[in-house]
Amino acid sequence: xxxxxxxRHLRKPLRDLLDAGGRVARDGxxxxxxxxxxxxxxxxxxxxxxxxxxxxxxxxxEAAFVRSLLTDAGASVAxxxxxxxxxxxxxxxxxxxxxxxxxxxxxxxxxAYRQPITIKFTKGGSLAxxxxxxxxxxxxxxxxxxKVRLVQAWAGGEHCFVFDMRMVxxxxxxxxxxxxxAIFNAVFEVKRLIHEAHIEPTGRVYDVMTAVWLTNGCxxxxxxxxxxxxxxxxxKALGASDWSAEALTPEQLDxxxxxxxxxxxxxxxxxxxxxxxxDKQCQEVxxxxxxxxxxxxxxxxxxxxxxxxxxxxxxxxxxxAAQNALRTASPLRDLRKAAALQAHLYDVLxxxxxxxxxxxxxxxxxxxxQQMAINNHLPALAELLRVRALQKLIxxxxxxxxxxxxxxxxxxxxxxxxxxxxTGRFAAREKNLQQMPKRRQAGFRKIFAAPEGQxxxxxxxxxxxxxxxxxxxSDWIGTDSILRRSFAAGxxxxxxxxxxxxxxxxxxxxxxxxxxxxxxxxxxxxxxxGNTTFYHYLRADFVSDITFEKACELRARFFACYPDMARxxxxxxxxxxxxxxxxxxxxxxxxWEWRAxxxxxxxxxxxxxxxxxxxxxxxxxxxxxxxxxxxxxMQIALTRLDRALRxxxxxxxxxxxxxxxxxxxxxxxxxxxxxxxxxxxxxxxxLEVFPAAPTLNLVEPKVGPTWGDLQSLxxxxxxxxxxxxxxxxxxEL
DNA sequence: CATGAGCGCGCC
DNA sequence: AAAGGGCGCGCTCATG
Ligand SMILES: Nc1ccn([C@H]2C[C@H](O)[C@@H](COP(=O)(O)OP(=O)(O)OP(=O)(O)O)O2)c(=O)n1
Ligand SMILES: [Mg+2]
Ligand SMILES: [Mg+2]
Numbered sequence: 039x040x041x042x043x044x045x046r047h048l049r050k051p052l053r054d055l056l057d058a059g060g061r062v063a064r065d066g067x068x069x070x071x072x073x074x075x076x077x078x079x080x081x082x083x084x085x086x087x088x089x090x091x092x093x094x095x096x097x098x099x100e101a102a103f104v105r106s107l108l109t110d111a112g113a114s115v116a117x118x119x120x121x122x123x124x125x126x127x128x129x130x131x132x133x134x135x136x137x138x139x140x141x142x143x144x145x146x147x148x149x150a151y152r153q154p155i156t157i158k159f160t161k162g163g164s165l166a167x168x169x170x171x172x173x174x175x176x177x178x179x180x181x182x183x184x185k186v187r188l189v190q191a192w193a194g195g196e197h198c199f200v201f202d203m204r205m206v207x208x209x210x211x212x213x214x215x216x217x218x219x220a221i222f223n224a225v226f227e228v229k230r231l232i233h234e235a236h237i238e239p240t241g242r243v244y245d246v247m248t249a250v251w252l253t254n255g256c257x258x259x260x261x262x263x264x265x266x267x268x269x270x271x272x273x274k275a276l277g278a279s280d281w282s283a284e285a286l287t288p289e290q291l292d293x294x295x296x297x298x299x300x301x302x303x304x305x306x307x308x309x310x311x312x313x314x315x316x317d318k319q320c321q322e323v324x325x326x327x328x329x330x331x332x333x334x335x336x337x338x339x340x341x342x343x344x345x346x347x348x349x350x351x352x353x354x355x356x357x358x359a360a361q362n363a364l365r366t367a368s369p370l371r372d373l374r375k376a377a378a379l380q381a382h383l384y385d386v387l388x389x390x391x392x393x394x395x396x397x398x399x400x401x402x403x404x405x406x407x408q409q410m411a412i413n414n415h416l417p418a419l420a421e422l423l424r425v426r427a428l429q430k431l432i433x434x435x436x437x438x439x440x441x442x443x444x445x446x447x448x449x450x451x452x453x454x455x456x457x458x459x460x461t462g463r464f465a466a467r468e469k470n471l472q473q474m475p476k477r478r479q480a481g482f483r484k485i486f487a488a489p490e491g492q493x494x495x496x497x498x499x500x501x502x503x504x505x506x507x508x509x510x511x512s513d514w515i516g517t518d519s520i521l522r523r524s525f526a527a528g529x530x531x532x533x534x535x536x537x538x539x540x541x542x543x544x545x546x547x548x549x550x551x552x553x554x555x556x557x558x559x560x561x562x563x564x565x566x567x568g569n570t571t572f573y574h575y576l577r578a579d580f581v582s583d584i585t586f587e588k589a590c591e592l593r594a595r596f597f598a599c600y601p602d603m604a605r606x607x608x609x610x611x612x613x614x615x616x617x618x619x620x621x622x623x624x625x626x627x628x629x630w631e632w633r634a635x636x637x638x639x640x641x642x643x644x645x646x647x648x649x650x651x652x653x654x655x656x657x658x659x660x661x662x663x664x665x666x667x668x669x670x671x672m673q674i675a676l677t678r679l680d681r682a683l684r685x686x687x688x689x690x691x692x693x694x695x696x697x698x699x700x701x702x703x704x705x706x707x708x709x710x711x712x713x714x715x716x717x718x719x720x721x722x723x724x725l726e727v728f729p730a731a732p733t734l735n736l737v738e739p740k741v742g743p744t745w746g747d748l749q750s751l752x753x754x755x756x757x758x759x760x761x762x763x764x765x766x767x768x769x770e771l
Numbered sequence: 772c773a774t775g776a777g778c779g780c781g782c783c
Numbered sequence: 784a785a786a787g788g789g790c791g792c793g794c795t796c797a798t799g
Contacts, residue, residue, distance in 0.1 A: 435781080
């Protein structure tokens, strides 16, 4: 994608205007030009021509093409602008009992939030390829600052209906949402329905976007999906067009309708050509979570902006000191720059260390924290790590976090993508709430504070993937695995591993932090970490003075404790190599062909040539079913929590892979009741995936004033009984 | 100068 | 370092 050249006679005055601080914006189909009078007038002289570039529009041939696609699909566009007509056609659609209705919405920014969208140009006066989608332009995607203008629905009949929601009320078309629906990125539409129309779809909702991901291992846009599946070359210019115009153009209406048509076509292809029964089952689990996720996104995460500001100020102060220390330690080179740091390493490393120092993919010396921590006796490295850590916090969790807060709700509305990961885990974006600092920056999550009268409740599965692998091993060997027996006995395997690694005598001597550090050991070893990497991890983070021999011994001892796991790893991995894929309990597959290499690009003498070209990988083979089945547990858990808590004043506000975060009323009776329900649902979810699993200590509710300040529900109830208020609340002041 | 790959790093 | 896996995001630096 490159920037679009404007005609020469436009470029010059435009550049002058922009240099003088002027700006060009679009407001609907109008072009606004401001800046110093003379310069602005020079551009205004060409306003008509400029509009052709900056106002989204389709060319005549593209419009004709969209029309022809609709014709080929057998759908003519019928725009509905009256309530009575809307009721009539919706009744008709429902009476025809369609197998599915393709559905799509176009949204318009609410008048109160409508503002001109500034056009971005390059310094040379060309139109920038990437126009900003945040700020004013992003308002159209925000359910709190925009509303649905068009509802497009195609049930496979001769008309694709386009309802103009300025003239039609939600009540007029409500029965539509009792039909099975096929939607691309369904959470977006369902959010609108819940928030704006107070309607929740009662029929099956199919998300045709995540379905592509499930079977093709790629995640295209709707237009790309149309191209991949049917060779359609859909113009995308109108996606960002002005849906708030009084009268929409026929091209806009066609374009809008086409998306609904595409949704139904994709659904048909997926259900009838691509999916087998297992794919359908997987998709059903993921789709069931759509309403829960829609509500979760609408709720959003509350942020204590004042507390956050204090946190940032602290970081800046510390950074200042850390930078001074670094400058003292390395007066000549700025080690924050990779090249300078690498030069420094060449100076201070002995030949032996240098030759074994890990390299980046492009052959340079790595500068990653783990490697430098192992060598932090060398000059300036410890100082550098401190600077880097603070810089990271400031850059990733500083002002940018505040910028992401919604101006209407004053909360953080992260997007959660159901099965956004290959394994089926959620992905999160637009301030990824799943990566907020925790262990390394104790207390940061206190900025996520419940509003007055409410509390944060969090439920995180205990040792979830260890419990999952315990079940998979048991199924494979046909008898209770060692891990399953451990969990039935109430043991904590992370603690046990920490004890072993630290050479401690008693479990009680293992600290919380040591337990945290043992997690990567357990999961690393389960997912086929080698001796060297294991040794490096231990040295950098855990047991800094350990020898390689001792690390090898610890690793061997781990497998000696769990011989059935070693057997499962080898046998199951070999099995998936033959099978061509590895899969979760519900049947989500990771196909080796998705990472296969072209034989022509691989040297035949290369070791493990066969695996390289087939795409097989033993670590993926064992990780995918464990991580992925655990993700299915969480999908089910959210679905169940959302249903079970419907009668309560509780809101799900986030999920972090094996954790659900809620807001609940701040009174002991509610907390106790909601905690019990939530715990019960999460246990039930785990059992849906792993029916034979022990449930002792599986998940415990935690409560507190903030996400960073939680204690077990039991303790909280005791304290609230005596103190009569929220424990910890006073310490916040 | 705008763009994208590479890298590193936050979390689970 | 033939192997822990899964993400998203911010910065830098080479590329055109
Ligand atoms: N370095 C890590 C950390 C986590 N995980 C996976 C396995 C964990 O089971 C899961 C959830 O992470 P948690 O931090 O919740 O860890 P556990 O559930 O295992 O332990 P806890 O009992 O503390 O919740 O994520 C992983 O693969 N590698
Ligand atoms: Mg957990
Ligand atoms: Mg967790």
